[in-house]
Amino acid sequence: MSSELRLLKPGTYFMMGNIACAEAALIAGCEFYAGYPITPSNEIAEHMSRRMPQLGRHFIQMEDEIGSIVAVLGASAAGVKAMTATSGPGFSLMMETIGLSAMLELPCVIIDVQRAGPSTGIPTFVGQGDVMQARWGSHGDYELVVYAPSAVQEFFDLTIEAFNTSEWLRIPVVVLSDEVVGHMYGRLVVPEYDKIKIVNRKRYNGPKDQYLPYSCEALVPPFVAAGDGYRIHMTGLTHDERGYPSLEIEDSHKLIDRLVMKVRKNSKHLWKYETLYADDADVVVVTFGITARSTEEAVKRARAEGLKVGMIKLLTLWPFPEDPVKIASQYARRLLVAEINMGQLIHPVREVAECPVAGINYPVGYAPPPEYILDGIRAAV
Amino acid sequence: MSQKGLVIKEKIVSESPRDHLIRKERFPHIWCPGCGLGTVLKCYVEAIAASSIPEDKHVVISGIGCTGRIAGYVRLDSYHVTHGRPIAFAEGMKIVRPDLEVTVISGDGDLVTIGGNHFIHAIRRNVDINVFLVNNFIYGMTGNQMGSTTPLGAKSSTSPYGCPEPPFNLPLLAAALGAPFVARWTTLHTRQLAEAMKKAFQVKGFALIEIISPCPVGFGSYNELREGKDYIKLFLENCIVDHSADLNKAAISLRPGEPIILGNFIQREMPSYHDFELEVFKKAGWLK
Amino acid sequence: MSLKIIREPINKYIQKIPLGLIHVIPERCKECGYCIDLCPKDVLTVSEERNIKGYRWPKIADGKASECIACRMCEWICPEFAIFVVEADRREYE
Structure with missing residues (x-):
């Protein structure tokens, strides 16, 4: 082969x-x-x-x-x-x-x-x-x-x-x-x-007459596939635990609550981020994607200039990693959000930050050079 | 046991012989009196009961609209997806599980208006799915708006002066795209419809059955077909069964003197998407 | 308007004509009338009673008790799975 x-x-x-x-x-x-x-x-x-x-x-x-x-x-x-x-x-x-x-x-x-x-x-x-x-x-x-x-x-x-x-x-x-x-x-x-960790969805293989495809017993119900013999029904309509369309307030509440909570309650397990010099920084830059590469260089140059600057690189954007940003904001005087847009990630940052937040925005089309981010950092310091 | 002399009366019961194939706890269904969708469901269930494919291998996929609700009433693996998309969903499922008998049952607005792009491309690829397209000439669920199958001049809630556009001629479209099986029946032709469905299960590749279905409460109320019996009259007086009909003339106008042509128009063997994919697997080195 | 039998088979008198026993699920009926209108032997009519939704289900009309030939037209056309026919041996009833 x-x-x-x-x-x-x-x-x-x-x-x-x-x-x-x-x-x-x-x-x-x-x-x-x-x-x-x-x-x-x-x-x-x-x-x-x-x-x-x-x-x-x-x-x-x-x-x-x-x-x-x-x-x-x-x-x-x-x-x-x-x-x-x-x-x-x-x-x-x-x-x-x-x-x-x-x-x-x-x-x-x-x-x-x-x-x-x-x-x-x-x-x-x-x-x-x-x-x-x-x-x-x-x-x-x-x-x-x-x-x-x-x-x-x-x-x-x-x-x-x-x-x-x-x-x-x-x-x-x-x-x-x-x-x-x-x-x-x-x-x-x-x-x-x-x-390498590989996860496969949990499958149901219990008795056919007891299977509830959208059971609320756990946040994530076990799965059955087409052809497994469970005669499952799935619908985009708001549905009850059997998967049947429902107009009942209780069914709607249970379903939507579960759809949201299975992510919210596991947020902390889903947050992925890396920090650089964030512990003692006066200014922390929150960023992600290619902008984080420019920011890393800018932060290192700022440190060389003696500026107390750090960064948080978010690898998970949603659910928004509230804790690391919030903690950084409790020690820093200012948070900056660097991104190639006119201000999007800055909104959830502002929502949790306990210090002033400003954006380093770069018009779309180009990755910001480190100098551009460094200028933003200098202005904030 | 002799019953001689007994006066035969109708027997009141609570279950029908096909209840194991429907989600009977959800009956009576939401469709209006006189609607043909229940009959489509009945014919589909009969076709499944008569087919040699195990029931657990049948999958139904529906889109949005009155017909889209069929998936919720049939006791098989059934998926009720977004508007216009059941064919694309069926393609994904059939490609990874060729052993499943995947059938899309959905409406005219769903499959050929908003979902028209998936419709033509699934036929072009010849994916081995069955599409039972229920044509009632109108968007019923949303309040009887015209669509791409509404006959020219027919009234609806958004064509008060008569539909200004000509409709699709679906058998011609599907035949032109190379579908290996194309049929059209009405809900009055129940046995022929169920037979066509059975044939569709056997067909290798894309099988289309256009099912003309009454909508007395919606389309009918705008177009002098207010009762189920008006539709029966329409079908009895206007339908012509011609399996070798010239599909160029198969468009439905609903005008007097212009027939609704029915039949199993196209039945041909040709390679399906599955065959094409096996070729790819060979060229890629996966299969010898 | 009904599907009348217009052709008389030559073996009409030696043929065994099946007998159908009509079964109805009243709660499913929506009184669309298809079973009544399409019965080739005009066996059915509407009941006097109404179901929980106010619809009158089909019943055998007066004098039509043994007229059903088990063609199952009503069963096939019924959109509600509310009527079906069980075939019986006519000789046991006549």
């Missing part, structure tokens, strides 16, 4: 972010990929179209992004791990179905390689304008998890984590990458497989 017919071997690689993401999905156990061409996420689909059939897995190029994510849910309902990848305009088209994924509790992973917007924007250039859309894009009350990588290695790790989280909580999980992280080549270390 040629090496191509296997998963990426443990070892060290120099690899493009988007391809590292695709290889991570294969290791995570992704059995179905549906997507529609869109820059700058294309390398993921291209790589998957070559690799998935080598492993006997399914790749399909759908007619649009709506069809892509709906097909992903169809595959998920059949019991397999499934994903799609897109960018801003396609992500917008997927919003309604992200709500369906949350409502039916069908796990799925969506990679959004962000580009400059609004609208067509600059397809080949970077942006970070989908932070709020990723969280609030679909109508109604639901919660999901959004990860944001800033390097090739993180893109790889967080893609596996995204599958694990979506399988664990039966929710849609978004990996909010960006054009630079997607296209940059970087160091990738693939650990030994037995060191």
Whole structure:
């Protein structure tokens, strides 16, 4: 068997972010990929179209992004791990179905390689304008998890984590990458497989007459797939524990409460972040994605100048990691939020911060150079 | 045992012989008196009972609208998804589980208006799913608005002067896209419909049955078809069964003298998406 | 308007005509009238009673007690799964 017919071997690689993401999905156990061409996420689909059939897995190029994510849910309902990848305009088209994924509790992973917007924007250039859309894009009350990588290695790790989280909580999980992280080549270390944690959704195999597909006994009900013989019904309508449509206030409250609480109550387990010099800093920069790379350099230069500056790099954007930001704000005089948009992540930061918060905003299309962030830091200090 | 001399009366019971295939605890269903959807459900259930495929392997997927509720009444694995998207959902499911018999039952507005793109591409790919498209000429659930199947000139809540657009000719569309099985029946032609459904289960590739269904409370109230019996009259007087009909002439106008053409129009064998994918697996080295 | 039998089979007198026993689930009926209108033997009519939703379910009309030939048209057309026919041996009743 040629090496191509296997998963990426443990070892060290120099690899493009988007391809590292695709290889991570294969290791995570992704059995179905549906997507529609869109820059700058294309390398993921291209790589998957070559690799998935080598492993006997399914790749399909759908007619649009709506069809892509709906097909992903169809595959998920059949019991397999499934994903799609897109960018801003396609992500917008997927919003309604992200709500369906949350409502039916069908796990799925969506990679959004962000580009400059609004609208067509600059397809080949970077942006970070989908932070709020990723969280609030679909109508109604639901919660999901959004990860944001800033390097090739993180893109790889967080893609596996995204599958694990979506399988664990039966929710849609978004990996909010960006054009630079997607296209940059970087160091990738693939650990030994037995060191990689893989989570599979909990399946029900008890008596058929006692199965409640949306049981409220636990926050995450066990799953059955189509064809398992349980004659399950899933509906996007508000439903009772049997999965049947219901107009009852009690059913609605129980369902929506559970959909939200399964993420909220597990927030602390979902928060991923890294800090740099944040312990004694007067000014802490909160940032994520490619902006974190510029910020890291800016913070190091500021320290060299004797400025007491630190940073928090968020790897989880939603549920918003409140505690680390709140604690930082209790010691710092000021928080800065650096992002490639006109101010999105600054809102949840402001919500929890106990000190003044200001934004370092960079117009979309370009990653901010460290000097730009350093200027912002100097102005704040 | 002899019952001679006994006066035969109707027997009052609480269960029907097909109750194991419907979610009887949800009956009576939400559809209006005279609506054809219950009959579609009945025919589907009969087709399943008569088919050799195990019941547990049948999956129903519906979209939004009156017809979309069918998934909630059939006791099979059933999924009620977003508006226009059941075909895409079915494709994802069928591709990863070729052993399942995946059937989409949804309405005209759902499948060919908002979901038209998925419809044409699923046929082009020839994914092995069955699509039972219930055409009642109108958006019933939302209050009887016109759609892409509303006949030219027919009235609705958003076409008070008569529908200004010509409708789809669905059998012609599906045939042109290369569907291996295309049929059209009404809910009056119950046995023919169930037979066509059984055929659709056997077909390798995309099978379309357009089912013309009464909507006396919605479409009918705007178009002089206020009772179920008005529809029966319409179907009895206007339907022509012609399996080899010229599909160019199969559009439905509902005008006097212009028939509704029914039949199993297209039955042909061709490779399905599954066959194409196996080729890919071979070229990729996964299969020998 | 009903589906009348217009053709007389040549073996009419030697053929065994099945007898149908009609079963009704009144609570499911919505009085659409399909079973009554489409019965080729005009066996059915509406009951005097009404179900919980106010609909009158089908019953066998006066004098039609043994007229049902078990064609099951009513069973197939009923959108409510509210009527079905069990075939019996006519000789046991006549």
